[in-house]
Amino acid sequence: MLDPNDPRLTQAWDILKAQKDLGLSLEPESNRLAFADPEFLLRRETRGIRFQLELLKPDLEMQARGIEHTVVVFGSARYRSQEAADQLLNEARRSGDDQAIQRATVMARNAHYYEQARQFGTRVVQRSELQPAHERLYICTGGGPGIMEAANRGAHEAGGISVGLNIALPHEQHPNPYITPGLSFKFHYFALRKMHFMMRAKALVAFPGGFGTLDELFETLTLVQCKKAKPVPIVLFGSEHWKRLLNLQLLIDEGAISPEDMHLFQYVDTVDAAWQAIQDFYWI
Secondary structure, three states, X not given: OOOOOOHHHHHHHHHHHHHHHOOOOOOOOOOOOHHHOHHHHOOHHHHXXXXXXXXXXXXXXXXXXXXXXXXXXXXXXXXXXXXHHHHHHHHHHHHXXXXXXXXXHHHHHHHHHHHHHHHHHHHHHHHHOOOOHXXXXXXXXXXXXXXHHHHHHHHHHOOOOEXXXXXXXXXXOOOOOOOOOOOEEEEOOHHHHHHHHHHOEEEEEEOOOOHHHHHHHHHHXXXXXXXXXXXXXXXXXXXXXXXXXXXXXXXXXOOOOOHHHHHHOEEEOOHHHHHHHHHHHHOO
């Protein structure tokens, strides 16, 4: 086994940092240690190795923590807590900027989703603590702000641990501060991140969100529909929102999906109903 204190590792990274500080581009160097050589690891030909690393790193750490069952929470990164949204609205009103007022009004209107995701994170921890250790459920999110932050926050406030699967984006999305230390993982590949969402998922709860939320939701539905993943309760939180957004009856009418596919998910509007949906699925 490689000694993590081996000075060759720090020397390799020190050389690379010195290059960066001097503004030098990363050039091939045959004498670098292969596993400490970003130029080599970032080549097209080593993409498979990067896939494997992004699969292994979170998996090994969660195994070490005894995390085998998760409740995955999806939702908008843009929604804010009621307190933060009200503050933004007050500031917008003082500015007199009509566009800012309109944006802040929408933010305040949707802040209840943040608060409900926060309550849901707390509920999962409180109910899960009553179960044997090997059956406990843990909140898992995309690790960012908004609804993701809210669910991690609720779990944190209840004294539980939770996971964040963050993604490296051009606008530098940072992990929220409520993820349990050591369980915040950063991904480059969306595909590997979504694989980890499903690997331990015992339930998925989707709050309103944008393209990312829809991507995660429809991949989950597709995997379950095609029997590429085991059936899990898929809960759409906010029935009015989801029914306005998704005209799934059209797909049935046009023969694109079966009427039975509508049973793959259910709508809820309260934290109690969301938890009950999970209980009913497993007869907890």
